[in-house]
Amino acid sequence: xxxxxxxxxxxxxxxxxxxxxxxxxxxxxxxxxxxxxxxxxxxxxxxxxxxxxxxxxxxxxxxxxxxxxxxxxxxxxxxxxxxxxxxxxxxxxxxxxxxxxxxxxxxxxxxxxxxxxxxxxxxxxxxxxxxxxxxxxxxxxxxxxxxxxxxxxx
Amino acid sequence: xxxxxxxxxxxxxxxxxxxxxxxxxxxxxxxxxxxxxxxxxxxxxxxxxxxxxxxxxxxxxxxxxxxxxxxxxxxxxxxxxxxxxxxxxxxxxxxxxxxxxxxxxxxxxxxxxxxxxxxxxxxxxxxxxxxxxxxxxxxxxxxxxxxxxxxxxx
DNA sequence: ATATATTTTCTAATTATATAAGCGATTAAA
DNA sequence: TTTAATCGCTTATATAATTAGAAAATATAT
Numbered sequence: 001x002x003x004x005x006x007x008x009x010x011x012x013x014x015x016x017x018x019x020x021x022x023x024x025x026x027x028x029x030x031x032x033x034x035x036x037x038x039x040x041x042x043x044x045x046x047x048x049x050x051x052x053x054x055x056x057x058x059x060x061x062x063x064x065x066x067x068x069x070x071x072x073x074x075x076x077x078x079x080x081x082x083x084x085x086x087x088x089x090x091x092x093x094x095x096x097x098x099x100x101x102x103x104x105x106x107x108x109x110x111x112x113x114x115x116x117x118x119x120x121x122x123x124x125x126x127x128x129x130x131x132x133x134x135x136x137x138x139x140x141x142x143x144x145x146x147x148x149x150x151x152x153x154x
Numbered sequence: 155x156x157x158x159x160x161x162x163x164x165x166x167x168x169x170x171x172x173x174x175x176x177x178x179x180x181x182x183x184x185x186x187x188x189x190x191x192x193x194x195x196x197x198x199x200x201x202x203x204x205x206x207x208x209x210x211x212x213x214x215x216x217x218x219x220x221x222x223x224x225x226x227x228x229x230x231x232x233x234x235x236x237x238x239x240x241x242x243x244x245x246x247x248x249x250x251x252x253x254x255x256x257x258x259x260x261x262x263x264x265x266x267x268x269x270x271x272x273x274x275x276x277x278x279x280x281x282x283x284x285x286x287x288x289x290x291x292x293x294x295x296x297x298x299x300x301x302x303x304x305x306x307x308x
Numbered sequence: 309a310t311a312t313a314t315t316t317t318c319t320a321a322t323t324a325t326a327t328a329a330g331c332g333a334t335t336a337a338a
Numbered sequence: 339t340t341t342a343a344t345c346g347c348t349t350a351t352a353t354a355a356t357t358a359g360a361a362a363a364t365a366t367a368t
Contacts, residue, residue: 050208149214187346188326
């Protein structure tokens with residue numbers, strides 16, 4: 001279980017994982033030791049899954065983002081598992097969610113340009129077995145991209 | 155511009171932002187100084203937008219994720235800007251994309267449970283002006299959630 | 309209520325890392 | 339060539355992470 005202090009630590013680290021234990025301690029009115037121990041506990045118990053950096057995708061040439069809704073033809077367990085395995089291997093697919101609704105899966109896809117997207121859809125995705133309908137929605141702008149847990153829950 | 159070494163650094167830090175310059179230097183066959191300077195450059199030039207942690211959302215009680223497609227009634231600039239501003243204030247909305255296709259926006263929403271989602275849709279979202287159709291897709295499972303730039307682009 | 313555990317935090321010391329300075333080597337351009 | 343400019347190396351210093359042991363606070367049982 002995490003208490004209020006743990007959540008504040010998570011909030012601060014989410015905002016800036018480079019913050020030192022000293023700075024966090026100062027913010028919370030503690031010394032470094034308890035902060036250090038709490039962080040280790042949060043890591044150990046899996047609250048903190050990963051330390052990472054956010055990279056500006058456009059600066060490394062990934063100019064195009066799209067969401068791709070996919071429905072399968074066959075919904076037997078074996079077919080579903082096969083699809084979910086195949087998806088792991090497609091680098092362009094950043095995220096993949098199994099959803100309820102009109103389609104079975106929602107994919108978030110990142111590629112350099114429309115050409116690459118074309119190749120992704122027609123060469124890679126269409127090559128998988130069991131693909132039914134595919135519908136693409138192109139991202140024109142990212143209005144909000146926090147990718148973080150809102151403070152109100154921390 | 156980033157060269158091959160810079161990209162490798164980005165790749166390593168994306169995987170584990172806690173990696174020390176010493177470790178990175180060892181991986182790349184360099185000493186700490188050039189690695190340190192390159193990292194500072196990557197920060198300065200905005201390739202690295204943020205150091206952050208990934209938090210296990212379910213461990214902090216956010217059991218439900220949904221995608222919410224929204225279309226607006228009025229598409230004049232002023233109305234669009236108003237909507238995009240309003241969205242920033244809704245904590246449950248983690249991401250918001252302006253998309254082309256059947257709907258205008260795709261929202262990624264995180265809430266504790268179905269009750270909270272219900273309140274979000276009927277109290278918060280529906281309270282905004284200019285909302286046309288809304289269609290929710292609930293996430294049943296996260297098949298892939300890399301949230302990262304694929305290695306092939308780094 | 310009191311004594312006993314348990315947990316949490318503190319201070320202080322140690323170890324490791326980040327950061328900076330100065331020098332040499334390589335590369336590119338004049 | 340010769341001059342810049344870039345890049346990486348070694349060494350030194352400042353800063354941070356981590357550990358150890360004692361004190362304080364909290365919870366538990368008698």
